[in-house]
Amino acid sequence: MADEITIKDIARRCGVGVSTVSRAMNNRSDISKKTREKVLRVIEETGFVPNNSARNLKRIGSQNIAILIKGISNPFFTDMINILEAEIKKTEFVMTLHRVASRENEVDVALELVKEKRLQGIIFLGGEFSHSEEKLNMLGVPFVFSTAGAEPEFLNEKNYSSISVDDVAESCKIVNYLIGNGHQRIAILAAQEEDTSVGNLRLKGYKKALKQHDIPVDEDLICSLHAGEEVEQFSMENGYVVTKELLARGTKFTALYAISDTLAIGAMRALHEQGIRIPEDVSVAGYDGLPLGDYVTPRLTTLRQPTGLMARETASLLFGILSGQKNHQHLVYPGELIIRESTRAIR
């Protein structure tokens, strides 16, 4: 299906020229944000693969692309894996999947894997955005960081490519939406302070939004997720447990923002058990845009990440490098605020 769509089709559907589509894809500053988002949305909808370098790869017998996932039980990655698998299947590579435990560092896991001589490339899903340069240099095969969060310094790296949304900005967007609806006491289920993954960036976005509106940060409203082998960080269980703790503290709040949809669903259950109505008593917002959020009751307000597009581009970037492309890229995609039933305006 994706094979049949050309850049011309995208241009036609958007009512723009081919060069505009190209500019949008290359993240150039000489087109409007609105046009860029429109083009990317159409690309996402059609499943168009902008740079299908996979086809240019020499057939070199089956060799492995390793995918390392931190947080494998988060359904956010299910979609990503599904699409990556389909993209990799178009080549003669096989995909090997590796779970990174929450206490493990994914680059250390990768260093073990590269001893396997047939490993040709690595895709990191989730995990941290900050790594030792020395270790990265030791990997010796091309790699792409995907959905691991983006910090400015990270985006300057010349040794590898990355795909992300701007977690600070997107998180700020959803908190601004809550504030715009009259919420001032907004609890957040977020990563611990020392965290160096998207969890921390989303917490930064929360604080940034509060600051923009001169709302003081109340540490009582910041609920740190449990992390460890017993409970997966971005799980419904964690959202449930942490929200129970928040309720037990008796801290007042009118909105709760969880930094993943899975956490938000766990939080909704905890609120429900306490007889707290959503959104009448408390508004709840998530992050990720899982299909699931559209089926729970009430339907979940969230920040959708363009998973399909991000997964296809991740594969495309890696295959680009494997087929000799020299310039590493750091692509940052816009998220989309999806307002559903779990949030409401208050006086």
Place this chain on the structure above:
Amino acid sequence: MADEITIKDIARRCGVGVSTVSRAMNNRSDISKKTREKVLRVIEETGFVPNNSARNLKRIGSQNIAILIKGISNPFFTDMINILEAEIKKTEFVMTLHRVASRENEVDVALELVKEKRLQGIIFLGGEFSHSEEKLNMLGVPFVFSTAGAEPEFLNEKNYSSISVDDVAESCKIVNYLIGNGHQRIAILAAQEEDTSVGNLRLKGYKKALKQHDIPVDEDLICSLHAGEEVEQFSMENGYVVTKELLARGTKFTALYAISDTLAIGAMRALHEQGIRIPEDVSVAGYDGLPLGDYVTPRLTTLRQPTGLMARETASLLFGILSGQKNHQHLVYPGELIIRESTRAIR
């Protein structure tokens, strides 16, 4: 963790002798069903690996175990994959993950994969329970069918091992529970007639339960799932769409049984949108026992499959064969009816 638990610990926890634990594990008929279920539950809870053949494997350099999954977007498989990955990691094998599209036959996909010389074994998750013997013989590497459903003829196979629950019996169990609560008009979201996977077996279980209570089968209550590339068979979306169609037909029913939890959650959304209250107006039951079912509102009544145990045993069986064990086994595990908030007794 699992390494530290011995068969003696299991025996002590169950208050039985070691030989009883052994009999329970080997599916022997000389212990009571109740004792067997208790032992298996403790094994499941402790993460004990009954026959950790992985340790006996020679270290033979990294070679692949392929896992072929039909229905990869069903969160039921997330847990299974997670545990399989952990088990395989204990060896020097690497795990490659392959999605089987809904129109593909998994054995055909496997036949392509075995051309890869370093492939040492195959685990099939999901998919069909009936395959051409000729094709299976062509595979040339050991394989295990896991959670693909069990039919008596299938269980006689001497060429490969399998792990399953008795889908007919377990499905019958949950429908019997609904009937016992006064429901006679029970809609089912099930596979199409020609289906040869668990979907069909669970439909058989439904019909069997009705027959046991002399309730005639009403074809209007049997809702066939859509199948194809557009919509994943066991998805929330499919449950939603098929329930919408059922409601549009105007057929009356007091209970709805969906053959997976994901389908049930989609069905709950469709009912909710129509203003139908669960369980006051309609009772809803699922199948699988996903963690998710414990978080949705109302909490979902379901039939839990012992995922952890099944995944660990799947790995153990395959490693057993790889380390020279000759006898193939077909292990059938009991499911567990979990009654939560989405079902109620009616007059």
